[in-house]
Amino acid sequence: MPIDKLSSTQRYVPILQQVLDIFNRKLSLDMLDNASDYLKFAEDFKKEAFPATEPDEDKTLNKYYFNELRSGEGKIIFREDYLLEVELSKENDLFFFCNDKFNIFGSGYTKEEALKDFAEFFIHDYLSYKKTSVKQLTQDAQHLLDEYESIIGAFEPA
């Protein structure tokens, strides 16, 4: 915590701790009124006072990138120049992996479960469009299939 945001009491807690440390070597700590409270305060204070060289952990890692996906149906390998971007979120105890472009998400109580769920949906969705005859696809579906084909380099059935 920056020094200018500390109360005057907080500013002097480290110094107070030093004094108490020295004092404690000569006297019993019990002789000091409220000494344990001050020490507890100092203990709480030092946790946030100085993060050493560690930067703030403010980088929220939301995005993951895949060059392949696997499910029970097989493995999709994306084109060499493409990585599928998938966003991770968490609500309550559930993890979600989501791709907005293909409107697909997977969920699970662990990230591995959620990813497995996502991959199953993704691959199943692709195969469903792929197996349907072009005549039966709506224009939107045909467009989505084209999007899939533009990023998928190969599919290896299980």
Place this chain on the structure above:
Amino acid sequence: MSKLYKNPPLVESVFEIRFPPELAIECQKDKYYEQIRDEFPEINLPLVDSPEPYPMRNYLLRDNKREKGIQFSINKCSYHRYQYLGFSQFKEEALRYLRLFAEKFRVQTIYRIGLRYVNHIPILREDGVIPIGKYLNFGYKTPESIPETYDFLHTVLFIKLGEGSLRVLIQYKKLPDEKETEIIILDFDYFLEGNLEFSKIESYIDVSHKHTKQVFEDIITDYYKRIMDMEP
């Protein structure tokens, strides 16, 4: 680090000098601070629970955006960059602040310099294990009875490299965030030790960067380099 990646895993870069204790620093730190106050308005006090004697504990000064910082005590001074904008800029800034410090306190002899790059590579487990080979060109030579199904790993290597030594830390860590982010820490610390001259500090940082850059480029897999080139 030969090129500036769009989405690098670098969370902190540090250039540090260590020198024989100089007591003037203890009582004249305000004089140094006066020269950098505008850029580093945030003062962080030394930790109270450090095992080091009080004068050896670091003050940390940071800018408002917390993109850069300076740490110092009576025997060391370091420049920290949390938002890395390339080696040229980092070097220019580090040398500027360290020279200012050295001039103020007449630091001429140093006994250690270190250039440190701390990377946090976000990973996802595969079949419950850490797929280290996906991110790093690094592994262990083990007998068949020890498969590469790592649940945790922590390796520190000290390598003699060129004029100095490189300490490499490769460690798995689960961050205490809500998303239970898992990372591989890839921490490089290239250092030179001995009777070093402050006047040669630029050549020291250059040589440190040359070796660290080469190791970084070699240890990162092509797959992860592609991720580093994605827009964040």
